[in-house]
Amino acid sequence: MTPEELLAPDARRPLITLLASHWVSMLGVALATTAGFSWLFVLPLHLHGSRVDNPYIGILIFLIIPAILFLGLALIPAGIFLARRRIGRGLTAVVDSRVAWRRIGLFLGLITFVNVVIGSQATYRAVQHMETEQFCGQTCHVMKPEFTAWQHAPHSRVECVECHVAPGASGWLASKMSGTRQLTAVVLNNFPRPIQSAMESNRLVSSLETCERCHARTGETGTGVKVISSFKEDEKNTRSETVLTMHTGGPRGGIHGAHMGPGIQMRYAAADAKRQTIPWVEYRDAKGAVKTFAAPGNASSLASLPRYEMQCVDCHNRPAHSFEAPDRAVDAALRAGELPVSLPFMKKTAVQLLTAGYATEDAAAKEIPSKLARFYQSSYPDVYSRQAPEIAAAGRTLLAIYNRNVFPDLKVTWGTYPNNLGHTDAPGCFRCHEDTKQIANDCNLCHQMVAVDEPSPEVLKTLGIAP
Ligand code: HEC
Ligand code: HEC
Ligand code: HEC
Ligand code: HEC
Ligand code: HEC
Structure with missing residues (x-):
């Protein structure tokens, strides 16, 4: 041009x-x-x-x-x-x-x-x-409870993405999109407190793409022995042992086989987002025969409930973020020697202090150790004068238990996130296994009690297990 x-x-x-x-x-x-x-x-x-x-x-x-x-x-x-x-x-x-x-x-x-x-x-x-x-620990403050619990879990060497992100590009993309949404909620400060569990918000990735990449469904575990040591809330913190065998099984039977064996398919309907009330279960066995179990009630309202396929996480929902029950956390610390059994009423006082309720983390940090010290000063002055350093250390242990389970600003407290593996601290297995739905719940169905709260069960000596 x-x-x-x-x-x-x-x-x-x-x-x-x-x-x-x-x-x-x-x-x-x-x-x-x-x-x-x-x-x-x-x-x-x-x-x-x-x-x-x-x-x-x-x-x-x-x-x-x-x-x-x-x-x-x-x-x-x-x-x-x-x-x-x-x-x-x-x-x-x-x-x-x-x-x-x-x-x-x-x-x-x-x-x-x-x-x-x-x-x-x-x-x-x-x-x-x-x-x-x-x-993440400091900036993604919202996930602090899960992050803290994960550090103490058997899966503390398994990365978050292994369970929370499906493999492949689409899983990665989905996770990034939802992360972006979540961060926007954090910036706008309109996220729920406590934040919803993954099942509650239906964001859980299928166990085929997570758990089952490391744990084969075909794994056989047979019957295991569980020893549960607990301490009474008396002056001596009396210790006792419960021993039970657990029929975990594998593809051919037991607990795993009954729900996850080859060809078995199970669906259930939940009446609440946390899936704590399960009024309907459908069981398809390996031959294709179908049985349904329903709680008595209105059939049409049952039909409108959301339905889910049974997965590993319906029982193992807390493999990485298991929050403790206060008395169990204290039992574990007494067993490990982190809390001295020699202090009178240690168990009872510890559980009381842990569950008292504190407005903030700072308030708990001040009150838990000082109230413990004051209890011994006033009720057992001679114990206090002899064991003051141990009492101070016990105060720090209690605070550590509190800090890994209770997060006042996020409204996470004892029992906020129930563990479904069992039935003593949360409904767990009994969400399904109960009379109104006529699903078997005989005490020897899943485990055999060998000793219940005995000071020194014979069976442990026989098995050579030192409690
Ligand atoms: C071994 C698998 C596994 C690993 C590893 C794991 N999680 Fe989870 N996480 C789960 C499961 C299963 C749930 C769902 C629990 C439920 O719905 O009851 C969950 C739930 C959550 C929730 C929702 C709140 C709650 O407590 O239910 C958050 C947040 C979370 N995980 C964050 C993390 C972070 C951060 C990491 C890494 C530090 C991580 N997770 C590692 C399995 C895992
Ligand atoms: C990246 C591999 C990996 C993934 C994914 C994974 N696990 Fe594990 N899991 C392990 C390893 C390794 C152990 C053994 C840890 C140990 O004993 O310290 C383990 C241990 C366990 C145990 C026994 C824990 C105990 O108390 O001793 C259970 C139950 C379990 N996993 C369930 C799950 C479930 C449910 C999921 C999916 C939500 C899952 N795992 C995902 C690797 C994995
Ligand atoms: C119906 C509930 C239920 C389902 C579903 C379930 N489990 Fe389990 N699982 C249990 C129970 C109960 C135990 C024994 C726990 C104990 O001994 O404290 C167990 C134990 C385990 C263990 C530890 C085994 C050992 O060596 O002691 C692993 C690992 C495990 N399950 C993985 C899985 C995986 C992976 C899936 C999904 C494919 C799954 N479970 C599905 C109830 C279940
Ligand atoms: C979503 C509902 C549901 C949950 C949760 C559930 N189960 Fe089951 N379970 C069933 C159904 C349905 C059957 C089959 C019952 C039948 O055939 O009569 C069954 C069967 C069993 C059996 C075999 C019973 C037999 O007659 O041989 C065992 C053992 C068992 N479950 C243990 C457990 C344990 C342990 C847990 C908790 C960790 C658990 N279940 C959680 C629904 C459930
Ligand atoms: C559907 C299966 C199932 C049935 C039925 C069942 N249990 Fe359990 N029970 C479990 C599981 C799973 C655990 C938890 C194991 C764990 O902590 O890992 C457990 C744990 C226990 C514990 C130990 C609690 C602790 O301190 O940790 C006791 C005690 C117990 N059951 C008693 C009973 C009694 C009594 C009955 C009869 C009313 C019964 N169970 C019926 C599955 C069952």
């Missing part, structure tokens, strides 16, 4: 000359390339999956970077339009296309250089920081 042609007000000019003629389109180019580069750096870093499913990275990938990209892409035509108008009005000289190419080339080079040097470093550092447990 000759200069005259270019200057003509209605001339058709190469886009490139227009692009280079206005700062708005140049800014658009800069933003779009920066967004492109950031994606290039963040995506591969994150596709490996991270230790903690981090919603902040989701925000970066799904909100911030696309916003910058689209802003950039919108600014380019806007700048071209503005350039065309200014040239049309004769306000600007037209750039020669060779100059335009050079200008754009230089500009892109500069932006790329800046992106590579600063962008890659900054994004890399930011993403790395977001993946640290420190960041």
